[in-house]
Amino acid sequence: MTNIYAVILAAGQGTRMKSKLYKVLHPVCGKPMVEHVIDHISGLQTNKIVTIVGHGAEKVKSHLEGRSEFALQEEQLGTAHAVMQAEDILGQEEGCTLVVCGDTPLIKPETMEALVAYHLEQKAKATILTGATESPDGYGRIIRSEQGTVERIVEHKDASEEERKVKEINTGTYCFDNRMLFDTLKKVSNNNVQGEYYLPDVIEILKSAGETVAAYQTNDFDETLGVNDRVALSQAEKTMRxxxxxxxxxxxxxxxxxxxxxxxxxxxxxxxxxxxxxxxxxxxxxxxxxxxxxxxxxxxxxxxxxxxxxxxxxxxxxxxxxxxxxxxxxxxxxxxxxxxxxxxxxxxxxxxxxxxxxxxxxxxxxxxxxxxxxxxxxxxxxxxxxxxxxxxxxxxxxxxxxxxxxxxxxxxxxxxxxxxxxxxxxxxxxxxxxxxxIARARQVNKENYVQNIHSDK
Structure with a gap:
């Protein structure tokens, strides 16, 4: 039986929330969204769960203590850099690893289970959880070959007009061969406008090396919602309720x-x-x-x-x-x-x-x-x-x-x-x-009391 590990990305502050409360601790239906994520992952009988913490690390830990191990991302240098912080805990393990964002509280455990099963069935080194939407603006597009295999992920800003017509998008949730993940993370560059290390670059590196990259598409696009502001938080609340x-x-x-x-x-x-x-x-x-x-x-x-x-x-x-x-x-x-x-x-x-x-x-x-x-x-x-x-x-x-x-x-x-x-x-x-x-004063009636007080005037 394959060992299953999970990495939860929960280091970001979430500036767009405009809040003193760290993003992943904002509640959805009364429970911090990162707790929903760990609840859903726990249904997979994972061997280890590692939560990457940064901003508000101690408060996040207090909510998840006993349910996860933790790795600290002191500087937020991108999603690949975040996953890399789990190397001391997971780097030498054999099995497959889910990488899930802590601000995606709607992903169902059944979907995660299906993603892992599909990953193992395809004998892939990486499998992307994708979704289909009629409004894909802002999302990375999944570009497939004529045979249906994944060729690459193209970010919206880099996509051609033809590529922007693609409705299948990257949700930001992945399943990797664990050893291959940490080996490949070392090859990720920060040669980009933001100067950050991006996890989708692992997909490109694996594809260039001839490794199998698969994509599993959920049939419920709502569950892929990432909460970045109060509007998305209300949408997550409504969907979960x-x-x-x-x-x-x-x-x-x-x-x-x-x-x-x-x-x-x-x-x-x-x-x-x-x-x-x-x-x-x-x-x-x-x-x-x-x-x-x-x-x-x-x-x-x-x-x-x-x-x-x-x-x-x-x-x-x-x-x-x-x-x-x-x-x-x-x-x-x-x-x-x-x-x-x-x-x-x-x-x-x-x-x-x-x-x-x-x-x-x-x-x-x-x-x-x-x-x-x-x-x-x-x-x-x-x-x-x-x-x-x-x-x-x-x-x-x-x-x-x-x-x-x-x-x-x-x-x-x-x-x-x-x-x-x-x-x-x-x-x-x-x-x-x-x-x-009986513990009360005895009643006393003062006869003609009202008449007498008025006559005094």
């Missing part, structure tokens, strides 16, 4: 308006779940079957059970059970664990809280740093007072408790099993189980 949404719809998810629904590449959604417009689901989120999400809901890095309804609400880094009803306009903040059959109603905020099975907080409450048992009812306007200005404290509400409206539970405090807290109470001490706690 459509691809992700189609995958989920074919897997049994109903998306009411795919053009207005945003799903991250790592999201898992069960069948018969319905997504309404304006929904954003990102990160490592997993949603069960038969749920309804949205409209206008945001779920990130969370797990949601089955048959759960989340309307016009935000859920971050939390776990939501099955048969839960959330929203509208609820906010589930990180580290919350909402058990089955819970209701979290409108304008309720939950933070770092365990919320037991069958419990309810139906309106206008803040429950933070709390342990809520099962079958608890938390009345409108109730608050766990968890912060004293320096530290956070825990509130415990045991099973079957009824918290009346507009109650303040000043932590640390425990409300025992089956207890009642009267509406309008401020609870500063523990409440025993099955007790009724």
């Amino acid at each position: 459509a691809r992700i949404n189609e995958k989920h719809m074919r897997g049994g998810v109903t998306i009411i308006n795919p053009e207005n629904t945003y799903i991250g590449p790592d999201v898992i959604i069960g069948s018969d779940t319905v997504l309404f417009p304006g929904t954003v689901i990102s990160g490592k989120t997993e949603i069960g079957s038969d749920c309804e999400i949205g409209p206008n809901s945001e779920i990130k890095d969370s797990k949601v059970g089955e048959r759960t309804l989340i309307r016009q609400s935000v859920v971050h880094q939390s776990q939501i059970g099955s048969d839960v009803n959330i929203g509208p306009f609820a906010h589930i903040r990180p580290d919350s664990d909402i058990h089955d059959e819970v209701k979290i109603g409108n304008f309720v905020e939950i933070k770092k809280t365990v919320f037991g099975k069958g419990s309810k907080a139906s309106h206008l409450s803040y429950i933070g740093d709390a342990e809520v048992g099962s079958d608890v009812n938390i009345g409108c306007g109730s608050i766990t007072v968890n912060y004293d200005g320096k530290k956070k404290f825990l509130t415990k509400i045991e099973d079957g408790v009824f918290i009346g409206c507009n109650s303040n539970l000043v932590a640390p405090v425990t409300v025992g099993k089956g207890a009642y807290v009267a509406a309008g109470s401020t609870i500063t001490n523990d409440v025993p189980g099955e007790a009724l706690s």
Whole structure:
């Protein structure tokens, strides 16, 4: 079995992005584009992946640590010079090497696999991934012989009028015989206007030496898009979002308006779940079957059970059970664990809280740093007072408790099993189980108060 290696070109700053963020770290569907590239390459069971870093090297490394080795291109002297930096890691290896730009997040793993297979089938020393487009301006053209073999690559500015009519273009992705690649890189010259070492020159050198150069054409030109500016970034976002949404719809998810629904590449959604417009689901989120999400809901890095309804609400880094009803306009903040059959109603905020099975907080409450048992009812306007200005404290509400409206539970405090807290109470001490706690001032009515204050004038 042939060894497969990969080199990812990720050293450029990307000045056309006009950004402080390095180009390959700009996100597409919530994930840096270079991570998409390495995800797709990893599907090939590569022996080694080497990422060429330059601008923003440490930040790029932090995103890919553990998934790639790295080589530093201190000066950006062209694509051939960039690949040459991997020689210490790959130069003596036997096998074939993919060279992929870190700003091409749409290339599918199936295409890379087909490119490698075609390269090996043709016994080529180099194989170019090509695409066909009706608008080839600016791209290098693939010039083939009458027999269909590759003769050369001609850059647009150097192409004749006849050559410019060619629709097949060079995508900038290649597969090489590894040893031949690094031997040939040493022969590449920088005798050109830019004074740089270009990787396509390797193709010319190999062809002149009589080696076999092949070309594999993808049938999906969109996946060859290289992101060089914000316009191309938006095009990549649109294409990938459509691809992700189609995958989920074919897997049994109903998306009411795919053009207005945003799903991250790592999201898992069960069948018969319905997504309404304006929904954003990102990160490592997993949603069960038969749920309804949205409209206008945001779920990130969370797990949601089955048959759960989340309307016009935000859920971050939390776990939501099955048969839960959330929203509208609820906010589930990180580290919350909402058990089955819970209701979290409108304008309720939950933070770092365990919320037991069958419990309810139906309106206008803040429950933070709390342990809520099962079958608890938390009345409108109730608050766990968890912060004293320096530290956070825990509130415990045991099973079957009824918290009346507009109650303040000043932590640390425990409300025992089956207890009642009267509406309008401020609870500063523990409440025993099955007790009724009333903590509010006695009502006083001042008769004729309004008449008296007016008569004083």
